Amino acid sequence: MKVLKFYEKVLKGELLDLPTPSNLNFWFGLGVSLGVVYITQVVSGVVLSFYYSVGPMGGFWPVISIMQDVWGGWFVRFTHSSGASVFMFVMYLHLLRGLMYGGFKKAGVWVSGVLVMLVVMGVSFLGYVLPWGSMSYWGMTVVISMLGAIPLVGDMVMQALWGGPTAGVHSLSRFFSLHYLMSLVVAVVVVVHLIELHRKGSSNPLGISSELDKVLFTGLFVVKDVLGLLFLLMAYWAVVLVFPYSLMDAANFEEVSLMVTPTHIKPEWYFLFAYCILRAVPSKLGGVMLMFLSVLIMLIFSLGGGVSVYRVVGGWPYKSLLVGWVSVFMILTWLGGSAAEVPYDMLGQWFTVAYFLVLMGMFSILAVDVGSEQW
Numbered sequence: 001m002k003v004l005k006f007y008e009k010v011l012k013g014e015l016l017d018l019p020t021p022s023n024l025n026f027w028f029g030l031g032v033s034l035g036v037v038y039i040t041q042v043v044s045g046v047v048l049s050f051y052y053s054v055g056p057m058g059g060f061w062p063v064i065s066i067m068q069d070v071w072g073g074w075f076v077r078f079t080h081s082s083g084a085s086v087f088m089f090v091m092y093l094h095l096l097r098g099l100m101y102g103g104f105k106k107a108g109v110w111v112s113g114v115l116v117m118l119v120v121m122g123v124s125f126l127g128y129v130l131p132w133g134s135m136s137y138w139g140m141t142v143v144i145s146m147l148g149a150i151p152l153v154g155d156m157v158m159q160a161l162w163g164g165p166t167a168g169v170h171s172l173s174r175f176f177s178l179h180y181l182m183s184l185v186v187a188v189v190v191v192v193h194l195i196e197l198h199r200k201g202s203s204n205p206l207g208i209s210s211e212l213d214k215v216l217f218t219g220l221f222v223v224k225d226v227l228g229l230l231f232l233l234m235a236y237w238a239v240v241l242v243f244p245y246s247l248m249d250a251a252n253f254e255e256v257s258l259m260v261t262p263t264h265i266k267p268e269w270y271f272l273f274a275y276c277i278l279r280a281v282p283s284k285l286g287g288v289m290l291m292f293l294s295v296l297i298m299l300i301f302s303l304g305g306g307v308s309v310y311r312v313v314g315g316w317p318y319k320s321l322l323v324g325w326v327s328v329f330m331i332l333t334w335l336g337g338s339a340a341e342v343p344y345d346m347l348g349q350w351f352t353v354a355y356f357l358v359l360m361g362m363f364s365i366l367a368v369d370v371g372s373e374q375w
Contacts, residue, residue, distance in 0.1 A: 030228075
């Protein structure tokens with residue numbers, strides 16, 4: 001009984017009765033939405049793992065069997081596949097909210113959040129391979145072969161992931177195991193993120209000290225989070241039940257053929273911006289470095305958290321650059337889904353440069369403000 005009371009006390013203190021700034025808006029409820037979608041992904045993924053298997057021809061026909069032979073299998077599969085897109089979309093919005101309201105001022109929360117995003121991207125990429133369709137196989141082959149350009153360890157990493165000098169059915173069992181394992185790693189990193197959040201406290205839209213203006217999480221914020229979650233779930237289930245194939249590539253409905261390559265190889269939509277950056281550089285090593293840097297560059301914002309950071313992010317120079325960065329991100333996503341030919345390849349190079357320049361411009365504004373405070 002003492003143990004149960006201890007956990008009840010922790011649950012109430014860290015969740016239900018958590019002191020929360022009273023002026024949080026709907027943007028600050030995205031974390032709860034991410035948690036619900038993550039749990040949905042775990043549950044649907046576990047159910048799919050009961051029926052998924054790596055056969056002599058790969059995982060293409062086991063997925064077809066789940067869709068056609070297992071009762072409710074189509075629903076579970078669409079819930080899981082569409083859930084990946086929903087999860088990544090909300091995570092990008094969550095990142096945008098941090099940039100909008102200066103969430104990076106709390107360095108521990110920001111760094112752990114970027115780490116969560118990196119791990120989730122890895123999980124999503126591994127899950128994208130498991131249906132073993134034509135686009136899954138060739139997309140995986142192109143991206144992982146790029147890792148071979150990393151000096152000293154590139155070939156070792158590539159062969160460790162493939163399980164041999166080339167990709168094949170034998171690689172699929174490794175991807176399945178890693179997909180399952182890294183999904184659990186996500187939970188660990190999320191716990192670290194939440195601990196940091198509760199230790200440092202939440203930011204708020206005005207950026208002012210909220211120590212004297214806090215309310216319990218239960219009540220107002222439960223209603224706000226549930227309302228935001230309902231809107232998200234309506235969109236989620238609309239995709240699952242009405243437009244389940246809208247986010248899937250037509251080439252992935254074809255079984256893998258080592259003799260036939262898709263005309264245009266591309267990953268899922270949420271990786272298109274990074275894929276455009278990857279192929280914008282003629283050098284394989286340079287492309288791989290820029291692809292990882294496109295996410296890791298977010299870490300530098302944890303160094304720009306001055307006392308007046310909220311005044312800076314509310315100013316027009318920073319806001320203008322933030323709008324520009326969102327626009328560049330969307331254009332890179334569009335270009336990543338386009339064929340690697342004129343004029344898309346040239347535009348991809350220009351907007352890759354713009355992507356990093358805009359982010360560095362945003363950080364420069366923050367750095368100048370921090371420097372002026374020190375003087």
